[in-house]
Amino acid sequence: MEVSFTHRHLLDISSLSAEDIDYILHTAQNLKEVLSRPIPKVPTLRGKLVTHLFFEASTRTRLSFEKAAKALSADVFNFTARMSSVEKGETLLDTVLNLEAMGTHLFVIRHPMAGAPHFIARHTKARVINAGDGFHAHPTQALLDMLTVKEKKGTLSGLKVAIIGDIRHSRVAHSNIVGFRKMGSEVYVSGPATMLPPEQEALGARVCYRVEEALEGADVVMALRVQKERHGRKLFPSLREYARVFGLNARRLALAKEDCLLMHPGPINWGVELSPELQHDPRNVILEQVTNGVAVRMALLVLLFGGGSS
Amino acid sequence: MKLLLRGGRVVDPSQGIDRVLDLLLEDGKIVALEGRIEAAGAEVIDCQGLIVSPGFIDMHVHLREPGEEWKETIETGTQAAVAGGFTAVACMPNTKPPNDNAEITRFILEKAARAGLARVYPVACITKGQQGQELTEFGDLQAAGARALSDDGRPVPEAALMRLALEYAKNFDLPIISHAEELSLSEGGHVNEGLASATLGLRGIPSQGEAVAIFREVMLAELTRSPVHIAHVSTKAGVEIIRAAKAKGLPVTAETAPHYFTLTEAATFGYDTNAKVNPPLRSEEDRRAVEAALGEGVIDVIATDHAPHSELEKVCEFEKAAFGLIGLETALPLALRLVERGVIDLSRLVTLLSVNPARILKVPGGTLKLGSPADVTVFDPEERWVLSPEDIHSKSKNSPFLGWELRGRAKLTIVGGRKVFSRL
Numbered sequence: 001m002e003v004s005f006t007h008r009h010l011l012d013i014s015s016l017s018a019e020d021i022d023y024i025l026h027t028a029q030n031l032k033e034v035l036s037r038p039i040p041k042v043p044t045l046r047g048k049l050v051t052h053l054f055f056e057a058s059t060r061t062r063l064s065f066e067k068a069a070k071a072l073s074a075d076v077f078n079f080t081a082r083m084s085s086v087e088k089g090e091t092l093l094d095t096v097l098n099l100e101a102m103g104t105h106l107f108v109i110r111h112p113m114a115g116a117p118h119f120i121a122r123h124t125k126a127r128v129i130n131a132g133d134g135f136h137a138h139p140t141q142a143l144l145d146m147l148t149v150k151e152k153k154g155t156l157s158g159l160k161v162a163i164i165g166d167i168r169h170s171r172v173a174h175s176n177i178v179g180f181r182k183m184g185s186e187v188y189v190s191g192p193a194t195m196l197p198p199e200q201e202a203l204g205a206r207v208c209y210r211v212e213e214a215l216e217g218a219d220v221v222m223a224l225r226v227q228k229e230r231h232g233r234k235l236f237p238s239l240r241e242y243a244r245v246f247g248l249n250a251r252r253l254a255l256a257k258e259d260c261l262l263m264h265p266g267p268i269n270w271g272v273e274l275s276p277e278l279q280h281d282p283r284n285v286i287l288e289q290v291t292n293g294v295a296v297r298m299a300l301l302v303l304l305f306g307g308g309s310s
Numbered sequence: 311m312k313l314l315l316r317g318g319r320v321v322d323p324s325q326g327i328d329r330v331l332d333l334l335l336e337d338g339k340i341v342a343l344e345g346r347i348e349a350a351g352a353e354v355i356d357c358q359g360l361i362v363s364p365g366f367i368d369m370h371v372h373l374r375e376p377g378e379e380w381k382e383t384i385e386t387g388t389q390a391a392v393a394g395g396f397t398a399v400a401c402m403p404n405t406k407p408p409n410d411n412a413e414i415t416r417f418i419l420e421k422a423a424r425a426g427l428a429r430v431y432p433v434a435c436i437t438k439g440q441q442g443q444e445l446t447e448f449g450d451l452q453a454a455g456a457r458a459l460s461d462d463g464r465p466v467p468e469a470a471l472m473r474l475a476l477e478y479a480k481n482f483d484l485p486i487i488s489h490a491e492e493l494s495l496s497e498g499g500h501v502n503e504g505l506a507s508a509t510l511g512l513r514g515i516p517s518q519g520e521a522v523a524i525f526r527e528v529m530l531a532e533l534t535r536s537p538v539h540i541a542h543v544s545t546k547a548g549v550e551i552i553r554a555a556k557a558k559g560l561p562v563t564a565e566t567a568p569h570y571f572t573l574t575e576a577a578t579f580g581y582d583t584n585a586k587v588n589p590p591l592r593s594e595e596d597r598r599a600v601e602a603a604l605g606e607g608v609i610d611v612i613a614t615d616h617a618p619h620s621e622l623e624k625v626c627e628f629e630k631a632a633f634g635l636i637g638l639e640t641a642l643p644l645a646l647r648l649v650e651r652g653v654i655d656l657s658r659l660v661t662l663l664s665v666n667p668a669r670i671l672k673v674p675g676g677t678l679k680l681g682s683p684a685d686v687t688v689f690d691p692e693e694r695w696v697l698s699p700e701d702i703h704s705k706s707k708n709s710p711f712l713g714w715e716l717r718g719r720a721k722l723t724i725v726g727g728r729k730v731f732s733r734l
Contacts, residue, residue, distance in 0.1 A: 092627060113629040114511040115581035134629070136511025174511060199508040 005303045009121045009128040012137040013178040021156075021183060025147050028292070028299035034071060035294060044302060045074035051104040053095070054131075055081040055111045060266050060290060061131050061140070065108050068297035077104065096120050106304065109133075127304045129297075135169050140300065141265050142175035144293040146183065148285055149220055151292070152261055157184030162214040162256070163205075164246060165224030165273055166195040166235075172265045173224060177205045190214035191224070191246055194235040211246055218256040222263045223248050223273045239272050249275035253283070261285050311727060312336045314349050318357030318688060322364055323657045324665050324677035333362055335684035338727040343678055355734065357688055360721055363660045364677050365397025365685030367667035368638060370462070370487075370541055370565060370613035373399070373430070375421060376414065377406025382618040382705045384418060387638075388427035390616070390704035392731035394639040395720030397685035398429035399616075400671060402462040403440070410435035410446045412454035419455045427730050428723075429685070431457040431673055433487065436475045442467045445475055452482050457671055460487035462541060463588075467493065469526055476536035485670055487539045488527045490548070491589065495519035500629055502590040506575035512629065515590050521547035528555040528562055537561035539670055542615050544570045544589035546599035553608045563670050564603075565611035568637060568644035569710065571601040577710055583624045583631035584710040587617070605653045610666040614641045618706030636704050639697075643716035646691055650717070656691070684727035688734075693719045 005023055007015070016024075034042055050069045054062055062078075069076045077099065081087070086095060096107065106127040109117050114134030121128040132138040150156050161180045167173045167189045177187045181204040189200055190208040200207055208214040215221060226242060236242050253262065262283045270276050278284055315333040320343065322328075327343075334342035334349050342349075373387035382390075384401075391399045401418065403409035409418065415432045422430035434456035435446050440463070448459065459479060465488065466472040472488075479486050496515040501507055503514025524540055528551055531538045543549060543566045555562040569587060574594050577585040585591060603609040617634025624631050645663065648654045654662070664687070668676025675685045696715050699707040723731040 093625065111627070113627040115628040118581045119627055134511050135513075171511060174508075197503075197508065197514075199504050202505050202508050 007304065009117070010139055010300055010304065011117050011121060011128065011130050013139045013142050013175045013182070018182050021143070021146065021179065024143055024296065024299050024303065025150055027303060028147055028295040031298045031302070032295040034298070041071055041073060043073045045069070045072040045305060048074040048105045048305060049077065049103050050074045050106045050108065050301065051077040051079060051099050053079050053099070053107055053109040055086070056132070058110055058131070060293065061110060064290070064293040065131060065297050067294050068301060071294070072298055072301055074301065092116060092120070093123055096124055100124050100126055106301065129300060129304070132171055134171065135174070136171050137175045138171040139175050140293070140297055141172050142179040144289055144296040145176055145222070145263060145265070146179055147292045147296055148263065148289050149261060152285065153219060156180065159185040159219040160217055161185050161187045161220040161222065162218040163187065163189045163222045163224065164211055164214060164248060165191045166227055167191055167200055167224070168195040168197050169227055170224050174203065176222065177203045188214035188218070192236040192242070211252065212255055215252055215255040218260055220261045220263065221248065221253065221256050224265070225267060226269055226272050243272050247273055247275060248278065250277050250281070253278070263289055266290070312349055312352035313724065313727060313729070314347060314352040314354045315357045315362055315686070315688065316354055318360045318362035320362045320678065321656050321660050322678040323661045324364065325679060327678070328657055333678065333686070335686070335724065335727045338684050340678050340680055340682050340684050343680065355722065360688050360690050361656065363687050363689070364664045365675055365687050365723070365725065366395050366642070366663040367398045367671070367673070367675055368396045368614050368616065368641070369400040369611060369667040369671055370567070371399045371401050371616040371638065372404065372618065372634070373401040374618060375405065376417060380622070380705075381620050384421040384430065385425040385427070386703065386705040387616070387618070388422065388425050388430060390636070390638040390702070391428040392723040392725070393703040393720065395642050395687040395689055395723055396428055396638060397687060397723060397725045398431060398673065398675060400431040400433050400458060402433050402460060403435045404463040408435050408440050409433070410438050410440070412447070412450045415451055415454040415456050428725060431671060433458045433460050433462070435459070436461045436466055436486065437471070440464050442471065445478060448478055448482050448484060452484055456484070457673055458485045458487055460489065460541070462487065462489045465489050465491050465493060465523055469530065472527070473530050473534060476530055476534040476538060480536050483672065485537060485539055485672065487541050488523070489541050490520055490523035490527060492519040492522040495522070499590070500586065501578050502575040502592050504575070504593060506578050506590070509579060510581065515588070517545035517547055517592055517596060520545045520589055521551055524548045524551045528552070528560060531555070531560050531562050532558075535561065537563065540564040542567050542570070542589055542613070543600060543603070543609055544592050544596060546596045549599045549603040549608055553603070556608060563610045564608070565613040566600050566604065566609050567613060567615045568641050569635060571597060571604065571648065572644050573597070573710060581628045582710060583626070583628055584635055584708050584712070586628060586631050586633055587635050588633035601648065601653055604648065604662060605658070610662070611670065612641060612645055612662040613667065614638055616704070618704050619708045620706050624708050634708070636702070636706055636709050638704065639702055640709060640711050640716065642689060642720055643718040644711070646718035649691070684724060686724040687720060688722035689718060689720045691718045693717070695719055
């Protein structure tokens with residue numbers, strides 16, 4: 001596969017073409033083999049400094065990036081806003097410029113404000129990967145979701161993807177809507193209408209006010225976490241009602257195709273968006289998503305550093 | 311001191327004039343406007359090919375002094391004004407401290423007099439500290455020189471208090487300017503709700519929030535029979551409410567800013583903080599409605615909402631960035647785009663930039679009638695130029711129009727018969 005990958009940054013899915021996405025997933029599939037070796041490490045990025053700038057809590061994304069960088073032999077700085085000079089009032093820009101002055105080649109940034117990675121990318125010579133910005137985008141999550149679906153379904157086109165939950169405040173939903181649409185699939189979104197703004201249609205999603213309508217015949221069902229920490233005021237009356245009306249359980253999932261995939265970006269509120277009976281369901285591929293996350297992030301590191309057609 | 315402006319195309323809608331004439335200014339007044347004037351001892355300025363009009367009045371600017379002098383001062387702000395062809399500006403009271411008492415009003419006027427550039431008309435707060443709790447001393451503020459009242463940047467939250475303000479203002483014949491925004495709908499928002507909020511993952515500011523607030527002011531104008539002026543109209547819904555109010559004969563006037571008839575929310579898509587402004591840049595449908603309203607007379611005034619911010623407030627995360635953009639030096643060329651596209655004619659342009667703001671603020675100017683103050687703007691409607699930061703006289707450079715090729719430029723600005731700015 002001889003495609004050139006010329007991006008310096010990965011800021012959102014919108015700036016990638018379908019060919020770019022295919023190429024990233026293809027590279028990730030190749031690199032996945034490294035992870036199953038007895039010594040899961042290659043020297044590809046020796047001497048490169050990858051700095052993880054995390055201004056928001058994260059388990060999966062941060063450790064997955066760290067594992068990816070280390071598997072490629074890069075050096076890693078782990079910066080978390082707490083206990084740093086950010087608490088003394090240092091600006092994001094100064095933080096970035098200082099870490100660049102220490103030799104950072106690539107920033108992985110998670111930030112509560114939408115567009116923060118774009119802002120950094122305008123002011124640094126280093127490369128930038130968006131690891132989640134506000135309600136805007138989480139492109140590596142969408143890529144690992146697409147990799148998981150591609151592995152299981154053999155294709156990313158012609159599928160019906162249902163995303164259920166807090167669509168308005170979900171960067172995962174936004175990036176997946178854009179990504180799956182780009183690859184030729186239909187995306188249906190549903191959830192409490194207070195978190196389901198009609199302008200999602202502008203991104204290419206079909207908005208359904210009944211969860212059942214979104215689930216009917218779906219190939220992929222993605223539940224989103226109810227993000228209790230993000231809202232100023234309650235956008236639905238109670239968790240109990242949420243679970244009853246919008247939660248996924250075996251009965252609702254039966255509306256989807258028999259061989260559908262059940263996905264969740266984590267962390268999960270069991271008993272709210274997902275019923276515990278789905279924990280060991282054969283359709284559940286949630287932990288495979290996590291494994292694929294490492295491969296996708298390795299692929300991006302390699303590609304952004306120009307290791308293109310290996 | 312005599313100035314003779316020779317051979318310009320004089321556009322003065324206050325007298326229905328649009329033809330080539332000579333204009334003579336003497337002792338700060340307009341003394342003659344005729345086909346050919348000879349005046350011994352006068353300085354003669356060749357205005358052939360240029361437009362000569364009553365001085366532009368920007369009824370909505372932020373001069374930032376006192377309190378935020380790193381963004382703008384009264385001197386740099388009025389320098390930007392005269393460079394843009396404005397002979398007068400009305401400055402909003404959200405300074406630090408806010409202009410809610412006579413001392414601040416006098417301070418502003420003293421600084422303006424010392425700068426000696428554009429005339430400055432202070433707008434004072436409607437409520438003490440812009441807190442929306444109790445009225446300021448309208449009489450004292452007027453005596454000190456305030457020409458209008460507004461809590462600009464913040465709406466008066468309670469309808470009953472706004473009603474009191476509109477009623478009490480009648481005793482002083484002071485115009486009230488409303489920043490129309492329903493805060494409970496816009497709170498936490500950064501861009502237009504719709505395409506921009508969905509694309510950027512930012513909280514939105516719905517256009518209906520502006521319309522709800524405008525409707526309240528229209529109803530209060532009906533209730534109190536007191537005039538209300540709606541600031542920076544950005545939405546189609548707002549335009550429709552104002553149109554209906556005017557059709558009913560209610561004392562409602564309105565302004566919009568050049569960015570609302572020039573740009574749409576698309577300008578924010580790359581997280582350009584210079585395009586972050588409140589009200590936000592709206593949809594193309596809104597932009598068209600605002601533009602059409604200028605032609606139809608539903609919107610009376612083009613005002614800039616000149617809002618300088620330094621790099622400290624603008625070179626940062628979009629959500630942290632301050633709202634606002636500068637406008638004094640780009641208003642004329644952006645308004646001329648409407649003339650070029652046939653939305654308005656030159657006479658309407660001068661009405662929007664000069665005649666109507668003078669009438670609404672009840673200040674001198676807006677006319678070249680004999681005996682009026684010699685406040686005159688001379689501009690070249692054709693000159694092409696590219697906006698670069700070095701051209702900008704304002705202390706701040708936060709313009710979304712940087713790099714734009716613009717057409718039309720102020721050439722000479724005369725205030726009280728004195729040349730305060732010249733590119734001739």
